[in-house]
Amino acid sequence: MTTALLLFWPAFAALIVLLLKGQAARTVAFVASLIEFALVLFALAGFNTASGSTQMALSFPWVESAGIGFTIGMDGISLLMVLLTTFLVPLIILSSFKHEYKSPNAFYALILFMQTGLIGVFVALDAFLFYFFWELALIPVYFIAAIWGGARRIPVTFKFFVYTIFGSLFMLAAFVYLYLQTPGSHSSEIFAFYNLNLSSESQSWIFWFLFIAFAIKMPVFPFHTWQPDTYTESPTQATMLLSGIMLKMGIYGVLRWLLPVVPLGVSQWAGLVLVLAIIGIVYASFIAIRQRDLKRLIAYSSIAHVGLIAAGIFTLNEQGLQGGVIQMLSHGINVVGLFFIIDIIFSRTNTREITSLGGITQTTPALSICFMILMLGSIALPLTNGFVGEFLLLSGVFQYNGWFGAAAGLTIILGAVYMLRMFQGVMFGPKSAATEVFADLTMNEKAVLIPLVIMVFWIGLFPNTFLSISEPAVGNLLNIIRR
Template structure:
């Protein structure tokens, strides 16, 4: 029942937000998101990592077809549910200094998207997974199309068509797997784990899943929708896209691709890792060349997700644990970075690094918060990014030493583009655009402080979260080994 409540609470809060009107919309949305966070923390307190899937529910949806509306939580999904519940109220709070036209619809869409994301991470039926996977696309499409930048309609249409097209491959694969289940067919994900498919069939399913999830993350060469969409979307939508939504693709690789088609992974895993490593280097090099701060972070996110995918395809305990903890760390860091950029944009009316400089002279508090989050993103030891990056690089190196060495360049390249971002915006002579720049407000510190605490908490005590997912990861790898 707790699982169902985690889905229903943001849905109900979104409906109430829509009904109360513009004057109270942001406050009601924040209360609803905080209630979801409280519920997620309660679920965490009651969760036993060694007990497998817990707090599940199952209702007949299409009973004659063996399809149920079913969900539950294991250690892998709990980490991502906590990430979603933690970031959503911070994303809402980050908007309090802005005024949005038709704000009731704006905040309700954020809550609806939160419900869909939680549904993806908890679904135990394949078609319910697909339902929420697609449902998460709709709110962010409208957020970007209605409240986005000048080229929003062209960019969001490309994003919608691109991601919908990719999801069709997954739907075809799920229907195929459904008809491979014996007797009265079922769409339970665990039933798909027990299928004995030929190597040829597994190759087909592997590529169907790979294309769907590679577009959603995105991975090279399926990434062309991402930079424009991140740049043109309003900052809260960009936070949702980068902080949480891209994790659906990585989660899909872990939950569906690895355990269902291990022979497909054996045949095509090397190519998948190569594409992931190409994405790391390509995204990093392009990020170094950017002058738009938001676009720079978009390409850095593309590079980070390439490393996560490489670790997943390496199919080792370090790889999966690294991907899970890095999803958590990346979500925290990228939301913090986009929020800092939004603060700078709101005060200077520019995101161009060529027009900025000297902010640290007038905003020392912003400088400190920005630096800590940035150091987490470049994986400084004792920050959250270091834990996942170390595990991921070790897993890729164990998979193939040459690919591991190339992937390891992310440490150098990431430091280059992130420190360049900080140096050009915060140091140097004070730009005319920075005149009158105000330091952080109370609301802004209320957003950044929890993020900074998590940067340090995960970096210093990573086992708090690694211990949640470890039993589930070991169990999943046993399925892959079979």
């Protein structure tokens, strides 16, 4: 019942928000998102962290004649993804209070509807239910980007939509085939898929159908080309949703629906995926170094970080999988904070060009500290959240192949180059015309950034708070893959 409440509360709140106007819409949306976060904390308090099995499950027939059920539940991996979603959405809504959007009731209702789709992806235990929420999460963010985005929003969001729909069709085809392979009257329940005894040839092509769908959403090289433009042209809140939470759908899909369903296909193609992921790390890092636009720089840095996560989880060892899970949390926190800081800078200077900025730290101690902490977390400084995930991921890749580990390790060096260069160009040096008068953080902005900064240190100093939740589920996942 708790899982169902988590799933449907944001949708119910969105319907209420649609009926409101002006500031009332954003206030109710923010309060509703805080209630959702409180519900997750309640679920966490009752969660057996020593068990790797599904808990708080609910199941009833959906399309009974076809063996399709409305089956939801959470294990440790699911719970952490729901926790990340419900932690970030209130901050994303709060970050928008500094802007005045036309039709605010529609804007905030779409954010809440998207939250329902995202949580649905993380708790679905039926293939077609997973597919339903996968598509549902796309629709709200498409309209947010297309209506409230930048000048090139229409062609950019159309490209994003086509890419993701293209990948989704591959996933649907794979799910239909797997469903037809289940015995008897057929079932689309996830454990029925886990118990299939498919040939190596079948698993090979199913692997690519599922991997393409998930790789586009993550995105992994060479399926990434929609991402930089979409992140740049979307309003900041849509960019936060896309980068902080939605790309985790692809990584989660790999963990939940790819690795355990087609383990023979994974073992056949994992080496190639690692090569693509490492190419993406190096390629995106060099492109990020050359960027002058702050938003595009963080967009490319996100591709590099996701490349390392993908490399780690395809090693199929505990360090790689645990590193992938904890790095999903860390990346979501860091990237949302960085995009919000870029939005703050843009709102005060009307530019995102690094060469047009400078000297901001002279009058902004609070902003400087928050920016520095989030930046250091992104480049994996010890005692920050990024260090924990990257250490585990690189350890996993090194166990798989030393040369791959050395190449993947370039992310630390290259990441430091483009992030420190960005910080130096924006915050230090002489003031420019755009930064001559630059105010420090407001109370609203501090309310968004301080929780993110706290999480940077919490995960960095006390990683077992979160690793202990996912460890049994990761162990259970490895047992399914290796059986």
